[in-house]
Amino acid sequence: MLTVESLSSGYGQMNVVNDISINISQGEIVVIIGPNGCGKSTLLKTIFGLIKPYSGKMIFKGEDITGSRPFDLVGKGMGFVPQIDNVFPNLSVMENIEMGGYLEKKPDFSEIFDFFPILHDKKKEKARSLSGGERQMLAMARALMTRPGLILLDEPSAGLAPKMVGMLMEKIKEIGKTRSSVILVEQNVKSALSIADRGYIMVMGRKVFEGKADEILDHKEIGRLYLGKKDACEP
Ligand SMILES: Nc1ncnc2c1ncn2[C@@H]1O[C@H](COP(=O)(O)OP(=O)(O)OP(=O)(O)O)[C@@H](O)[C@H]1O
Ligand SMILES: [Mg+2]
Structure with missing residues (x-):
């Protein structure tokens, strides 16, 4: 689906993603x-074409997409749900979903409402009135309207109550099974690894470990060094 090779990127002179x-x-x-x-x-934004890479290469569905813009990538089947500002707060739930369906000739709204029934119940409400979890579901629903083969999700469970984290993870698992490959950035590490196939650990812009999800969960040293710490960049 996607291969990212030796990607480096950042902001101006500040190198953030390293090789x-x-x-x-x-x-x-x-x-x-x-x-x-x-x-x-920054890595997700670079994959989605919001930031130009300094170097490296990205192949999506067999095609070199290095340097492609977000609009083109959506057309090729990539979806992105950013970490912040991922819904239009002043638009209704329905309008937000309609925005996501703009590429479809006949967008299938009933299908997405079947998948997220809570959004159907609240379709006339403004997005800003939704709970944190509902808002994340709306952001995902909007991105799924373009029928992506790959969706990038940036910390969808951040700040949510544990019960909502669990529900959201189940939805993401279902997305992976039935709709789209998923690259999931998460700080709720255990919940995320419990639904994931594989994982990568990044520290200071570099990949320090990769493996199967259960291998990472069971790895004592990795757990001690990286998974318990949320606030420090040092290993
Ligand atoms: N738009 C920007 N302009 C300049 N520097 C930025 C910008 N966005 C992020 N940075 C810097 O790049 C570095 C990496 O930020 P990034 O948001 O990619 O980290 P992250 O791993 O997603 O963090 P978090 O877990 O808090 O979401 C940080 O030092 C941050 O201050
Ligand atoms: Mg982030």
Whole structure:
């Protein structure tokens, strides 16, 4: 589905993502974890064409997409749900979903409402009135309207109550099974690894470990060094 080779990127002179290589196959859920500020969002933004890479290469469905713009990538089947500002707060739930369906000739709204019934019940409400979890579901629903083969999710469970985290993870698992490959950036590490196939650990812009999800969960040293720490960039 996607191969990222030796990708480096950042903001102006500030190098944030360093020589990262990752890949994801069709139907896989791959999680990217790492401390605050280590470059996870920057990596997703670079994959989605919001930031130009300094170097490296990205192949999506067999095609070189290095340097492609977000609009083109959506057309090729990539979806992105950013970490912040991922819904239009002053638009209704329905209008937000309609925005996502703009590429479809006949967007299938009933299908997405079947998948997220809570959004159907609240379709006339403004997005800003939704709970945090509902808002994340709306952001995902909007991105799924373009029927992506790969969706990038940046910390969808941040700040949510544990019960809502669990529900959201189940939805993401279902997305991976039935709709789209998923690259999931998460700080709720255990929940994310419990639904993922594989994972990558990033520290200070570099990939420091990759493996199967259960291998990462069971790895004592990795757990001690990286998974318990949320606030420091140092290993
Ligand atoms: N728009 C920007 N302009 C300049 N620097 C930025 C910008 N966005 C992020 N940075 C910097 O890049 C580094 C990596 O940030 P990034 O948001 O990618 O980290 P992250 O791993 O997603 O963190 P978090 O877990 O807090 O979301 C940080 O030092 C941050 O201050
Ligand atoms: Mg981030």
